Every structure is written in C-alpha cells, then in structure tokens.
Amino acid sequence: MLEVDKMLAKCGDCSRLQLLMLLLFCIINMLSSMHYYSQTIISFVPKYWCADDLTPTPAASSCQPADISWANRTCHNYNYELYMGYKSFTSELNWICDKAWQLTLGQSMFFVGSVLGTLLLGYLADIVGRLPILIVANLIAMLGNLLTIWGTNLTLFCVFRLISGFATDSNFLMMYILVMEYMRPSLRTVGLSICIGIFYCLGSMGAPWIAVLMGNWRGFLLATSLPFACVPLFYFVVPESVQWLISKQKYEQAVLCLKRVAQLNGRQVAESDYEQFIEECKFNQQRTKSAPNLIDLFKTPRLRRHTLILFFKSMVITLCYDAVSRNVQGLGISPFAMFSLSAATILPACLLLIALQDRIGRKAMASMSLLLSGIFISVTGFVLYTTTGANSHTTGLLVTLSVIGRFGVTVAYNSGAQYATELIPTCVRGQGVAAVHVMGYAFTFFSAFILYTRTFFAPMPEIILGLISLLGACLCLLLPETLHRVLPSSLEEGESFGKNENWYTFSFMEKRTQSVTTLASNNMKSLSNSTESSVYF
Incomplete structure (x- = not known):
C-alpha cells in the first residue's frame, strides 16, 4: 500500500524504531535457525557396533556381531564412539539398524507440522494480526522442543516433533513481515538480507557447539528452547502491521501505531496528516473490487x-x-x-x-x-x-x-x-x-x-x-x-x-x-x- 509508505516517511522509516526492530529480527534469526536445525543435531548417528561380543572396535559402523559364531544372531546392545562426547537421541534410544526407520518417520513429522502450521497460523495472522501470531509461533517452537525431551517412544516423538514443526516458518516470517513493512522500501532488501545472512548464519554455525557444550540432546533442546521465552516481550516494542489494520478497517488503531512510530523516532506529524491518510485509505478501499483467488x-x-x-x-x-x-x-x-x-x-x-x-x-x-x-x-x-x-x-x-x-x-x-x-x-x-x-x-x-x-x-x-x-x-x-x-x-x-x-x-x-x-x-x-x-x- 503506497499510502502507508508515504505516511511512514513522515513518521520515520529509517530511524530508532527501525534499528530496534532489526536488532529484534537478528534475535529471531538466531532462535529460528537453532530451532530448525535441532532436527539434525539431536539425530546425529555416531559410529556404532554390536556390544554382545568382545571383538575389537570395527573400522566402520556395523549392525551385526563381528564374531563368526554370532553371525546369525540379532544384536541387542550397541557400543558407540560418540562425537566429542555428545550423546544424541539416536544413540540413547538405539534407533539404528532395524529401528532406523523410526527416527526417519519422527523427523518427517516435523515437516508435516510445518505444512499444517504455515497454513493455519498464516490464516490466523490474517484474522488476529501479525504480532500475536509471531509470539504464539515462537512459544509453540519452545513448547515442541521442550516436550521432545520426554518423547522417548515413537508415538510421543512423532507428536512432539509435529508440534515443534508447527511453528516453523511462522516464527520467522511474521517478524520479517513486520520489519519489512516499517522500513524504507529502498533499504528493505539490503537491511533484511544482512540480518539474515549474519545472524541466521551465526545461529546455524553455533548450534552444534551448543550441543557439544551441553553434552547430550536433552541439554541442547533445553538450552536452545528457553530463549524463546523472551519473544513475548516483543509485544511492548514491535507495533502491529499498519497495512493489516487498514485492510481490516481498524483505522484508529492504525493511527495509534503510526503515532507511536513517530514518537519513538522523534518526529512531529500534524494531526491533519493522519486524517488525510485515513481518508485516502478509505477512498482506495471503496474503489477496490472483489479480489480474485x-x-x-x-x-x-x-x-x-x-x-x-x-x-x-x-x-x-x-x-x-x-x-x-x-x-x-x-x-x-x-x-x-x-x-x-x-x-x-x-x-x-x-x-x-x-x-x-x-x-x-x-x-x-x-x-x-x-x-x-x-x-x-x-x-x-x-x-x-x-x-x-x-x-x-x-x-x-x-x-x-x-x-x-x-x-x-x-x-x-x-x-x-x-x-x-x-x-x-x-x-x-x-x-x-x-x-x-x-x-x-x-x-x-x-x-x-x-x-x-x-x-x-x-x-x-x-x-x-x-x-x-x-x-x-x-x-x-x-x-x-x-x-x-x-x-x-x-x-x-x-x-x-x-x-x-x-x-x-x-x-x-x-x-x-x-x-x-x-x-x-x-x-x-x-x-x-x-x-x-x-x-x-
């Protein structure tokens, strides 16, 4: 909506509020990257071999006993050569060999959840607004990962990974939309891409070393999930989307958001400018025909x-x-x-x-x-x-x-x-x-x-x-x-x-x-x- 961009230019579209929102967007990038790649990190499969016989450590992973006399028997216990001492979900529950399919199924449920969550949360974002869904999505991400700590059987693991995946995309995208809408158009691509490039990269690179530091998959999920609790505080800083408020004909709330932007940016905007802005929005909405689908x-x-x-x-x-x-x-x-x-x-x-x-x-x-x-x-x-x-x-x-x-x-x-x-x-x-x-x-x-x-x-x-x-x-x-x-x-x-x-x-x-x-x-x-x-x- 071109009217919103014109009004933001008067209220400030490259000032203190935009800088603060970019900083918060950097936090979201780090949190969402660690959430997304938790799938990979909790599922690392170290070298393993059968612990039922007393043969030396093999050169490669093996599901069968190395001792010839055990060759036709099923292995019940395994030894692991852990990477840097990190104990993954896979090695703790022995989801390898004939049980490897369980891990694959559980990981896939994460993406089933992401499809359902993207559709439902996207629909709700058009009803209740971008800011509430930003907070809800990040809390769902935290809840899903924390519940996974107790998901030590196939059914619970699948359900909890589905819940965790439900937040994927929306926990990042809603903040992206809000930051983009409040920034000057000429700075959107560069500003947002730099934030994504640096902080999504840092979050992704740092995630495996958090796992090493914590020593096991439960500690990793706990360390990367608890920071999501800070996202509800965004409500006191980040304004709701003015474009969404206008599309829902919530003109008074849209003006309040713009006034808040002007106040934080130290701008003085005449009351007549806000009134003219609302009139232009109403006029354009009256001319708009029913949209195709x-x-x-x-x-x-x-x-x-x-x-x-x-x-x-x-x-x-x-x-x-x-x-x-x-x-x-x-x-x-x-x-x-x-x-x-x-x-x-x-x-x-x-x-x-x-x-x-x-x-x-x-x-x-x-x-x-x-x-x-x-x-x-x-x-x-x-x-x-x-x-x-x-x-x-x-x-x-x-x-x-x-x-x-x-x-x-x-x-x-x-x-x-x-x-x-x-x-x-x-x-x-x-x-x-x-x-x-x-x-x-x-x-x-x-x-x-x-x-x-x-x-x-x-x-x-x-x-x-x-x-x-x-x-x-x-x-x-x-x-x-x-x-x-x-x-x-x-x-x-x-x-x-x-x-x-x-x-x-x-x-x-x-x-x-x-x-x-x-x-x-x-x-x-x-x-x-x-x-x-x-x-x-």
Whole structure:
C-alpha cells in the first residue's frame, strides 16, 4: 500500500524504531535457525557396533556381531564412539539398524507440522494480526522442543516433533513481515538480507557447539528452547502491521501505531496528516473490487504453466536446501565441524545475492545457482562411489564439494523466494506465494527418507539431490525474467507477462534500450508492488 509508505516517511522509516526492530529480527534469526536445525543435531548417528561380543572396535559402523559364531544372531546392545562426547537421541534410544526407520518417520513429522502450521497460523495472522501470531509461533517452537525431551517412544516423538514443526516458518516470517513493512522500501532488501545472512548464519554455525557444550540432546533442546521465552516481550516494542489494520478497517488503531512510530523516532506529524491518510485509505478501499483467488491462477494456460513450475521449483529447492543442510554425516569428518562449515555458506550466499541478483536477473540467478549445486552434489556422490577408503585427500575433496553444493542451493533458495513473489500477479500474490511456500515445505517430508537411502547405497542421497537440482535448473529456464520489468498486477497482465521471451532470454544479455524516463516509470510501478512482493523473500 503506497499510502502507508508515504505516511511512514513522515513518521520515520529509517530511524530508532527501525534499528530496534532489526536488532529484534537478528534475535529471531538466531532462535529460528537453532530451532530448525535441532532436527539434525539431536539425530546425529555416531559410529556404532554390536556390544554382545568382545571383538575389537570395527573400522566402520556395523549392525551385526563381528564374531563368526554370532553371525546369525540379532544384536541387542550397541557400543558407540560418540562425537566429542555428545550423546544424541539416536544413540540413547538405539534407533539404528532395524529401528532406523523410526527416527526417519519422527523427523518427517516435523515437516508435516510445518505444512499444517504455515497454513493455519498464516490464516490466523490474517484474522488476529501479525504480532500475536509471531509470539504464539515462537512459544509453540519452545513448547515442541521442550516436550521432545520426554518423547522417548515413537508415538510421543512423532507428536512432539509435529508440534515443534508447527511453528516453523511462522516464527520467522511474521517478524520479517513486520520489519519489512516499517522500513524504507529502498533499504528493505539490503537491511533484511544482512540480518539474515549474519545472524541466521551465526545461529546455524553455533548450534552444534551448543550441543557439544551441553553434552547430550536433552541439554541442547533445553538450552536452545528457553530463549524463546523472551519473544513475548516483543509485544511492548514491535507495533502491529499498519497495512493489516487498514485492510481490516481498524483505522484508529492504525493511527495509534503510526503515532507511536513517530514518537519513538522523534518526529512531529500534524494531526491533519493522519486524517488525510485515513481518508485516502478509505477512498482506495471503496474503489477496490472483489479480489480474485488462488484458483484463478489455473484458469488460463500461461499462468497455469508458470504457477505449476513455481510449485515444482519450490518443492525442488526447499527439499534440496533441507536435505543438503542436514547431509553432514558420512563425509569423513566430524558432523559438528561439517555442519558449521556448511552453515558458513549462508552469509556469502546472501552477499552474493545482494551483489548479483539485480545485475544478472532472477532467472539467471535461480537457474545458475541450482545448476552449480546439482553439479557439485552429483560429483560428491561420484567421489563417494569411487572411493574405497578414507584419506585426507578424499575427505578434503568431499568436504569442499559438499560445501560448494550447499552454497549453491542456499543462493537458489533465497533467490527463488523473491522470484515467485514478483512473478505472481499482485491481485493474488499473497495467496499464490503462500501456496508456493507451503508446497515447498510439504515436499521436505521426503528429505529424511532421501538421507535414509544412504543405508542401502552410500552415494544415493547425493545422486538423488543432484538430479533434482539439475531438473530444477532446467525448469527455471521456462519462466520469464522479472528484473527491469513492470510486474503484473492483474490476472490478464500475468497471462501475457513475458510472452515473447524464450528459454534462453536473460536480463544481463539484453540491450538497455529503455530511456531513463521509461525505467523510472517502470520502477515506480514495481515499487507499488514491492510491499507484497518482498514479504516472502
């Protein structure tokens, strides 16, 4: 809503309140990263072997007794070579070998919860507001992780991981929306990306070492869950979304929020400005016709094709992002060190996105990053297949390839989110992007099962993820470019958007024949869409 941006410019859109909200957003980034990756850290599988016989420690994990006389007997007890003394959920409950499927099922329930939670909490956010759902989602995250401490059987573990996953996405996204709406449009991408790049990265890199410090999975969950108790205090600092209040015709509350912003930023705004702002909002709402819905995206051929590709692309990117970030075992080094090395790519990925996305275009960024990721992940699988023994050379090569693959998929994940918001017409952008987002989370249900295939064939996860990444890169070529384009507002504009482009059309290859005036006009129209389009970046 352009009226809100104009009013915020008077109340202050780059001052004390915005700085404070960015600091709180940094806290949310650290909390949400540790919450998301708790799935991986509590599930580390150390080297194990049967404890029923007295044979020496084997070179690799084994489910069967090494003693020939025990060869046809089932092993009942196991010994573990713990990583840095850390006792995981897996090693405590012996969910390995013939019980490994239980851990896979429990992990998958986390993503079932994330789909249900994203849908329900997103719906409730449109009814009760962004700020209450921000607080509720983070408290659910804390509750789910704390309950998991007592989830030592399959049923309880699945239920508690579902509750924990219920908060995933909403515990981060609601704060993202609020910070974005109160910031100057020209600073949104840089400001939010820097916060995500630095603090999500720090939270991800620090999570495994918190586990080492605590010594066991229960201590880790306790240490990373209790800080969520500070989020309800955000209620006294963070204002509710003015855009949401206006959409619900709560004009008096919207003015109170704006006055609070002006007060915190030390601005003096005349009462007549607030009255004029409300009148403009009422006038625009009276002119607004009944909005189309998500189903309308599938009624015309080109929009239907673009929407389906966005759905599938989101599935591919989200699945690869989750599986690659959790695929830190079996590469020859400690999973704690591998996890931190892999997470270190988050900041460079965000910086690269800031530097290149507005230069080479969304299409090139998404397809090239997925192509890079697919190649390096596939090569990692090939090296695992051809390597017969661990040594410093193969370990270094595997780690390098895996880190580069994680870097590529992180770039693709971040760029793909913005690409979808710009491509879907404004009139259905909120519903469309939410559906794309949910489809991606739904597909992550399979990430634990893909990683489980390593028990049958060591390089199988890399082969599957590499092929999926390459397929996603190809699909991105079928979408039109959005950089330096007037973004579609109506369904009709969305149907004709990029109609004359080919699969090999890239923004950086085009000649800039537009005049300065034309570009400025296009940018102003794109700016009016930026409020909604940057929400899911």
